[in-house]
Amino acid sequence: MSNTSERELAGVFAALGDTTRLALVTRLLAAGALTATSLSEGQAITRQAIVKHLQVLVAARLVVHERHGKEVLYAVDPRRLEEARAFLTAIAEGWDKALGRLKSLVEAP
Amino acid sequence: MSNTSERELAGVFAALGDTTRLALVTRLLAAGALTATSLSEGQAITRQAIVKHLQVLVAARLVVHERHGKEVLYAVDPRRLEEARAFLTAIAEGWDKALGRLKSLVEAP
DNA sequence: GCCTTGTGCAACTATTTGGTTGCGCATCTG
DNA sequence: CAGATGCGCAACCAAATAGTTGCACAAGGC
Numbered sequence: 001m002s003n004t005s006e007r008e009l010a011g012v013f014a015a016l017g018d019t020t021r022l023a024l025v026t027r028l029l030a031a032g033a034l035t036a037t038s039l040s041e042g043q044a045i046t047r048q049a050i051v052k053h054l055q056v057l058v059a060a061r062l063v064v065h066e067r068h069g070k071e072v073l074y075a076v077d078p079r080r081l082e083e084a085r086a087f088l089t090a091i092a093e094g095w096d097k098a099l100g101r102l103k104s105l106v107e108a109p
Numbered sequence: 110m111s112n113t114s115e116r117e118l119a120g121v122f123a124a125l126g127d128t129t130r131l132a133l134v135t136r137l138l139a140a141g142a143l144t145a146t147s148l149s150e151g152q153a154i155t156r157q158a159i160v161k162h163l164q165v166l167v168a169a170r171l172v173v174h175e176r177h178g179k180e181v182l183y184a185v186d187p188r189r190l191e192e193a194r195a196f197l198t199a200i201a202e203g204w205d206k207a208l209g210r211l212k213s214l215v216e217a218p
Numbered sequence: 219g220c221c222t223t224g225t226g227c228a229a230c231t232a233t234t235t236g237g238t239t240g241c242g243c244a245t246c247t248g
Numbered sequence: 249c250a251g252a253t254g255c256g257c258a259a260c261c262a263a264a265t266a267g268t269t270g271c272a273c274a275a276g277g278c
Contacts, residue, residue, distance in 0.1 A: 007128055010126055017122035026200060029204075037253085052235090069246075070253070088190055095191070156225090161266075161267080226271100228272105230267105233265080246251105
């Protein structure tokens, strides 16, 4: 019923559905490739917690990781974000109708 | 640091981050205002489970509910979806840079 | 007035999630 | 080589989630 499977899509949204991870994504986008350790510096939560969040993001394929010598660099893969946006745009076609229904809900039969 | 608070936004994504709820949203968008009971008919899961999911969607303000006589009608509020899409579009400004970094990650210093 | 239909509430269970601590191993650096 | 730095388990814990069942109550239809 969809090109990108609904489960995958839900996975992407779920990955974004946590303030910590949302912040990680924006930080990664802003700063480029970073290590888990540098991401956790000055943060209230542990490096391990950050690593777990990064693993969730990697599992949703929103983030790519690459080992480089001693450290592992994480970076956002924008293509997945694009897919999520494409979905929202796609169902946007129904929005006009939906808006009309919101109105008739308030008036109502 | 953002117009729509990051917590609210994460809430919207979290609400969409479940296959059942994602399906509910698309069904509601396609069919218009529906009751929890009609949404649960022919479904593998209980009406009560559906109601709980709908409450999550209402809490995220993705869905509006309105009592009408005996039944309660649920409908998608497209404005919240629009906000989520706006966020993804907003950070899209960083995507070119991010793409460049993906490349340099693979090549690497 | 009675039966049906749709909702609402509560209690309970199992699994997932977000987080911690502790430790061992690998890899640079002096 | 020795120490520092960064990463990767694994065990464990508390709270949130997704789901169930059971029942009571309100609103319509006949």
